[in-house]
Amino acid sequence: MKVDLIGGWGYNNLGDEAILAGYIxxxxxxxxxxxxxxxxxxxxxxxxxGIRVRPEGRPSRGDAAxxxxxxxxxxxxxxxIFGKLRRQRRDMGSAPVRVVSSVEVRGMASGRRARLLRNTLSGSAVSVRDVQSQQELRRLGIESEVMPDAxxxxxxxLxxxxxxxxxxxxxxxxxxLDIGRRPDAGESEVDPTEFIRLADELIDSLGDRAVGLVIGDGDLAFMRRYRHLQLATPRSVTDLVSLIGxxxxxLSVRMHPGLIASAMGTPVVAIPYCGKVRPTLQRIGVADSILxxxxxxxxxxxxxxxVDRSARWREAHNLKKDWLLARLGMAPSAS
Structure with a gap:
């Protein structure tokens, strides 16, 4: 079977590239x-x-997208978002099997966005990573299942x-990240100003032990305010996983470094900086890592x-794997 993987790849966000690595x-x-x-x-x-990568926006020639x-x-x-959805609609093409896997959906239930999204997801088996996404798709007439983050x-x-x-x-x-300047700042469970004061204090107390972890452009722009903080800028999933291990x-504002740390048994503090963090971590079973x-x-x-969270990760992996392989018509394998 030939499978095309379509998503948020190539945007200088190693958390999303780590998701892709799991599919691969x-x-x-x-x-x-x-x-x-x-x-x-x-x-x-x-x-x-060894992985084949092609430009986004070309019709799938695979058996599944x-x-x-x-x-x-x-x-x-x-x-x-408008150009993204048009390209992804072309990417999905006329693949005989179409699957939408553990997506997050926000603010897409009206206007031109809704029409484009409905057309892109048409004819697909759909899963999302939180109930809010499920409810939003339901308003578009699309049913979905809530699955662990991919x-x-x-x-x-790992x-x-x-x-x-x-x-x-x-x-x-x-x-x-500069939580207070994000469009979803109102969803944060922590006061952005007070959190930065705590982070300043933590960085000062750690001295040379503190290393800023940069996995996206927003991280780099914000952490440059700490002139004496050494920055680590991994460029690959291997770099990121190796550093965390x-x-x-x-301690991570971005969600996926914290998730990877919890999967590897590295002590972790996950910051609930927006509304997706708590439900995503709860669905996997690792919400105890949240500040x-x-x-x-x-x-x-x-x-x-x-904290050994391996049993929770095994359960989340098997649930996600079995759902995906079943939608592709493949028999799940033992883990």
């Missing part, structure tokens, strides 16, 4: 996989060698992405505490 690992042993990306070179570099997450199906992403697909393959990074040993990786702990109050002593304890 799961499907490459049982199918011929190709990827549609807005930046072929960037996606090819982010993944392990999978439209994957993250969070780009967002009505506030204008005007880009980062769960990567869980059993060892393949680990290489030694001696310079990360003993470090605490800190990923920050080697570090002592991770519950802006208390420095609690943060310090959480950054020192190793």
């Amino acid at each position: 690992e799961l499907l490459s042993d049982v199918s011929e996989v190709s990827v549609a990306s807005v930046d072929v070179a960037r996606t090819a570099h982010a993944q392990r060698p 999978i439209l994957c997450g993250g969070g780009y199906l967002n009505g506030s992403w204008v005007p880009e 980062i769960a697909l990567l869980w059993p393959y 060892d393949r992405y680990q290489t030694p990074v001696p310079e990360a040993r003993g470090k605490v990786l800190i990923n920050l 080697e570090a002592d702990a991770v 519950v109050e802006l208390d420095r002593s609690r943060v310090d304890r959480q950054l020192r505490t190793v």
Whole structure:
């Protein structure tokens, strides 16, 4: 079977590229996989060698097309969302099997956005990663199932992405964004100003142990305010997983570094900076990694505490894997 993977690839967001890596690992042993990306070179570099990457917006020639997450199906992403949906509609093409897998949908239930999204998803088996997305699609007349975020697909393959990074040993990786300036700032469970005060204090107290983790443009722009903070800028999923696996702990605003840390047993504090964080982590079973109050002593304890969440990740992986393979007409394999 030939499978095309379509999604938010090539946008300089390694969290989304890590989602893609999970699909590639799961499907490459049982199918011929190709990827549609807005930046072929960037996606090819982010993944392990050998994956076929083509420009986004060309009709699928595969037996199956999978439209994957993250969070780009967002009505506030204008005007880009209109061109994105047109390209993805072409990407889906006339593939005999069409699957929409663990997407997040926000602000897409009216106007031209709604028509484009409905046309793009037409004829597909659909899953989403939270109830809010399910409710929004229902307003468009599209039924869906709530499944774990597709980062769960990567869980059993994380060892393949680990290489030694001696310079990360003993470090605490800190990923920050300017939460208060985001369009979804009103969804944050933490006060953006108070959180930055806590982050400032934490970085000062850690000294040379603190390393800023940059996985997107917004991270870099914001963390440059810390003139003495060493920045790590991974360029591939292997770089990202290796850093997280080697570090002592991770505090992350962006969701997927925190998720990867929880999957690897690295102490982690996940920041609920927008409405997607808590339901996504709850669906996987790792909401205990979320920061519950802006208390420095609690943060310090959480950054020192190793929690084995492997059973929860195994369950989320199997649930997501079985759903996807069944929609592709493939028999699930034992994990």
